[in-house]
Amino acid sequence: MRHPSQVLTDTAIIGAGPVGCLAAIALAESGQSVTMLESNPYPTKKFAGEWLHPAGLEVLQKYDIPLDSLADSDYARGKGFVIYPDDDSEPVCLDYPAGESGFVCDHLGLVKSLRSKAESSNNITFLPFAEVNRLEKGIVSYQDKTTDSLREISASQIVGADGRRSMIRSKLGENRRPRLLSYMVGVSLDAASLPHEGYGHVFLKAPGPIIMYRAAKNTVRACLDVPVHVFRDAGCKKTLLLEEYCPTLPPDLAHAMAIALERDPLSVRPNQFMPRSFYGTDDFPLVGDAVGYHHPLTAMGMTLGFHDADALARSHTFREFERERLTRSYVPEILAVALYEAFSRKDKGARDIRQAIYQMWRKYPVERTRTMRLLAGEETNFLRFSQSFFRGIQLAVTGSVSASLRMQQLQVLPTLGSIGKLLYLLAKPSSSRLVPFGSSLTGLKSRRV
Ligand SMILES: Cc1cc2nc3c(=O)[nH]c(=O)nc-3n(C[C@H](O)[C@H](O)[C@H](O)COP(=O)(O)OP(=O)(O)OC[C@H]3O[C@@H](n4cnc5c(N)ncnc54)[C@H](O)[C@@H]3O)c2cc1C
Structure with a gap:
């Protein structure tokens, strides 16, 4: 059953991931009425962005996103990175500029916090069981999963914040396929200490870079980059990681990693590359991963996405938004x-x-x-x-x-x-x-x- 357009809103946002939520909050603050539609009502724990650079943190602070409850360790304020060269020479320490810090938190916690901040705004209507399946200028059609019915809303602007597989992006004719770079395996190490607490560690001796940082008080997150051919050729992925990645780490971390690998199922995500070259159109602007994405080694995805959201809310025209983001990304x-x-x-x-x-x-x-x-x-x-x-x-x-x-x-x-x-x-x-x-x-x- 299809219900006629019942809701009138200035902006409809498709997707309530971190960037969609921030776009809703920023646009609502600029005085617009916003309806945010999300197909996955219960954000699930997924292996995704946890490290924010100072520029990303700054945007969250600008919109008063509560962060204190998300800081689950004394080291939530990231200080910079330490690079462990592949030739066993001394590590190189790269500090953020004086007085600046990043922020590290659980991805799920961040999404929940942003959704609840959005829900508390009088200008935002959040539809958490809404799977958008059709778009035309000014009209969003979606499946309401609570009643299993088709519904529509009218909106002057429709923002695509629907992530890597953005349907809006492809409906706009941008069908370039992403380039598969490698696979990322996420492992959580218990009771491990990092040589430089508060820093992101990048170890370069394994077949692909290993990135580690403290994700919570008792958890060090390890992100193991596995080249495509190595991943596909390996019979048992755990054996590959135990034999070729663990031995390249300092002994304590290697031990903690081996325990985690034996204990937990592997969490694997493809690392893909889609250039950030298409920001949509004036009726259908795009933000976040819907624009493009790259390897998470430099942990830039959310920082860039939050700036897309902020720029969209500040810009008077689509061209202004597009020009700023093309230049700054x-x-x-x-x-x-x-x-x-x-x-x-x-x-x-x-x-x-x-x-x-x-x-x-x-x-x-x-x-x-x-x-x-x-x-x-x-x-x-x-x-x-x-x-x-x-x-x-x-x-x-x-x-x-x-x-x-x-x-x-x-x-x-x-x-x-x-x-x-x-x-x-x-x-x-x-x-x-x-x-x-x-x-x-x-x-x-x-x-x-
Ligand atoms: C392994 C890994 C590690 C990473 N590490 C970092 C890091 O440390 N720092 C960093 O900044 N970035 C990191 N990133 C990137 C970061 O996770 C992404 O840039 C960020 O999550 C993008 O947010 P988004 O809101 O644009 O998209 P998403 O998080 O993908 O959200 C899109 C939302 O849209 C919804 N949706 C999709 N289609 C529809 C539809 N048709 N109708 C309704 N809803 C829909 C989805 O359910 C989802 O909730 C990492 C990525 C990976 C894969």
Whole structure:
């Protein structure tokens, strides 16, 4: 049975994940009436974003999201990252800029907290049993799971916050397939201590990077990146992790990881890459993972998504929103792509690039600061990013790392070539990615559903 449009709202938001909720809160604060539709009424525990950079935290604070109850350890304020090189050399410590911190919390707790903040607003109607299945300009059709009936609402603007498999994105004609990068295995270690509490740890000696941080008072979260071919070829995934990942860790952590692997079922998610190049149209703007996503190594997904939500609420026009987000997401995204490629590949060229990056960080404190300003979301200027990037490349190709200049140049160049190809993907003219280099957005066509 189909009910006619009964609800009139300024904005309908599809999806009440972290970004959809924040978009609802931000738009409601700007005076709009908002209806938020979610197909999954009970947010489930899933292996997803837990580390927020200072720029993401700042947006949550701006909208008074209660965070104290989410801070489940003395180390919830992330201080930065410690990188453990693959050559067993001394770890490199990258601190957030002075006076700044990130925030670490359980993903489920964060979503619950955002949903309850949204529900407390007089301007927001939350429909938690609503699976959106059809859209046209100004009309959202959904299956009401409580009554098993089809319903409609009328909205001046329909925001897609429906995550990686966004139906709005594909209805708008954006059907590019994501690129599968690797698999991420999530493991929770009990009663383990980290060498640098309060920091995210990145261990680079295993077949893929291992990221660890304290997720709660008694829990250290380990995220194990497993290359696609290694994952698919492994008969028993647990044996693979026990034999090839555990031994690369400091002994205490290796022991805690082995216990957790024996005890718990594996939680696995694909790591995929979809460039953040399409923000929807003026009738159907997109925010969060519905825009695009990349490898979680740099933990940027939620920070970028929260800024999408904030920018949407502040912007007077869709063009203003789109221009701001295209410009400001570009550098964090290429940093994520370049660092993941450099840290995950095992060829000689990539090893030399890694060496150059370690050397750059050790030799130039200004580069450590710059990397963290980029990660913290404070630096989104492409020229500043490229200064660091090219200084790293220069170190790699001028042979200051290895004695054999000629060999090294030969080995580094193909690796740079393939990183360059990925960067090119981000910069493709068809995806309007040339904006950061100064071209205009006015030629963009808005497509309709
Ligand atoms: C393993 C892993 C680790 C990560 N670690 C980090 C990290 O440390 N830091 C970080 O910042 N980011 C991290 N990320 C990324 C982060 O989790 C995402 O960027 C973030 O969750 C995106 O939020 P979202 O609200 O855009 O989408 P989602 O969280 O996917 O929410 C989308 C919502 O839309 C709903 N929905 C979908 N379709 C419909 C429909 N048709 N009708 C109604 N509702 C619908 C879904 O049920 C869902 O609730 C990680 C990701 C992964 C996979």
